[in-house]
Amino acid sequence: MNEKQTFHINGYLGLLFLFIVLVGDAFLVYTGVTNDNPTLVILSILIAIIICLFASSLTIVSPNQAKAILFFGQYLGTIKDNGLFITTPLTQKINVSLKVRNFNSATLKVNDLDGNPIEISAVVVFKVVDTAKALFDVDYYKEFVEIQSETAIRHIASQYPYDTFNEDDLTLRGNTSEISAELAKELQERLAVAGVEVIETRLNHLAYATEIASAMLQRQQARAILAARQTIVEGAVSMTQMALEQIQDGQDIVFTDDRKVHLINNLLVSIITDKGTQPVINTGDIQERSGR
Numbered sequence: 390m391n392e393k394q395t396f397h398i399n400g401y402l403g404l405l406f407l408f409i410v411l412v413g414d415a416f417l418v419y420t421g422v423t424n425d426n427p428t429l430v431i432l433s434i435l436i437a438i439i440i441c442l443f444a445s446s447l448t449i450v451s452p453n454q455a456k457a458i459l460f461f462g463q464y465l466g467t468i469k470d471n472g473l474f475i476t477t478p479l480t481q482k483i484n485v486s487l488k489v490r491n492f493n494s495a496t497l498k499v500n501d502l503d504g505n506p507i508e509i510s511a512v513v514v515f516k517v518v519d520t521a522k523a524l525f526d527v528d529y530y531k532e533f534v535e536i537q538s539e540t541a542i543r544h545i546a547s548q549y550p551y552d553t554f555n556e557d558d559l560t561l562r563g564n565t566s567e568i569s570a571e572l573a574k575e576l577q578e579r580l581a582v583a584g585v586e587v588i589e590t591r592l593n594h595l596a597y598a599t600e601i602a603s604a605m606l607q608r609q610q611a612r613a614i615l616a617a618r619q620t621i622v623e624g625a626v627s628m629t630q631m632a633l634e635q636i637q638d639g640q641d642i643v644f645t646d647d648r649k650v651h652l653i654n655n656l657l658v659s660i661i662t663d664k665g666t667q668p669v670i671n672t673g674d675i676q677e678r679s680g681r
Contacts (some may be wrong), residue, residue: 390464390521390522390524390525390526391519391521391522392466392467392519392520392521392522392584393466393467393521394466394467394468394469395458395465395466395467395468395476395477396465396466396476396477397448397468397470397474397475397476398474398475398476399472399473399474399475400447400448400449400472400473400474400475401473403443403447403474403475404444404447404475407440407443407444410436410440411437411440414433414436414437414440415433417429417432417433417436418430418433421433442478442479443475443478444475445478446475446476446477446478446479446480447473447474447475448468448473448474448475448476448482449472449473449474450468450469450470450471450472450474451471452471453486453487453488454471454484454485454486454487454488455467455468455469455484455485455487455517455520456468456482456483456484456485457482457483457485457520457521457524458476458477458480458481458482459480459481459482459483460477460479460480460481461479464521464525465477465480467485467520467521469487469520483524485517485520485523485524486517487516487517487518487520488516489514489515489516489588490514490515490516491512491513491514492512492513492514492515492534492535492538493510493512493513493593494510494511494512494513494535494538494539494542495510495539496508496509496510496594497509497510497539497542497543497546498598499542499543499546499547500547501546501547501549501550501551501561502547502548502549502550503550503551505550505551505597505598506597506598507546507551507561507595507596507597507598508594508595508596508597508598508599509542509546509561509592509594509595510542510592510593510594511538511542511569511572511590511591511592511593512590512591512593513534513538513576513587513589513590514587514588514589514590515534515580515585515586515587515588516585516586516588517530517584517585517586518584518585518586519584520584521584522582522583522584523583523584523585526582526583526584527582527583530583530584530585533580533583534580534583534585537576537579537580538576540579541572541575541576541579542572544575545568545571545572545575546561549561549564549568551595551597561592561595562595565591565592565595568592569589569590569591569592572590572592573587573589573590576590629653633653
């Protein structure tokens, strides 16, 4: 089914035309009765019936609303213009809202890419763009949108991890905009059959499942500490190497291997430690002081 326009004319002009025809029909009845002409009387009756049929086809279309016109079960088309119209008589008129709608999915429990159970939900903003598909290609398009939205959310959530410490990885927690865009794309493919356009999707709830929340929090903290330590060690090694090069090049000092190891050890300890370091002054060993 594809949406198409159907016959409709301006209701005010149509009523004016019907009124003029009604006046002429009344004159025709008067002429037939006065002249004792049954043919004119029968013709006037037929015209009156046609006038009543077209008058009964009057319909009002409100803003952001459409009306699908069915003639004895056959889809004739849709009226999307706003106002008062006269359309095909003896037709069924079905209202379809074209307003933008929000759908808030239920909180779903899904396993992410790493197999961790998470809780996730999303808000889907959509509207009907093809009334024929929405009415006749699916049964209750609102329920269809809800079911397909939950299915798409489950599928997207299972394709990505909840969180990682690799900046290049796409995660549910760290890349909500990209995940929402991917969800909107997949949902649009699913809802195209229902004549629905997905305007926007946003994750509004994302968390580990209750039974593993505390354990995953400890895991996150441990991985964060390891990642921070790794960064600190890499920076400390780079700073130590730079300090040795500057001392040797700028002061023309050549360290022995033992002195270099001792200096590297002191620099690494002072940089890596999370507490303030206390300097120790070497005043010589005991034998040197007693000899003096």
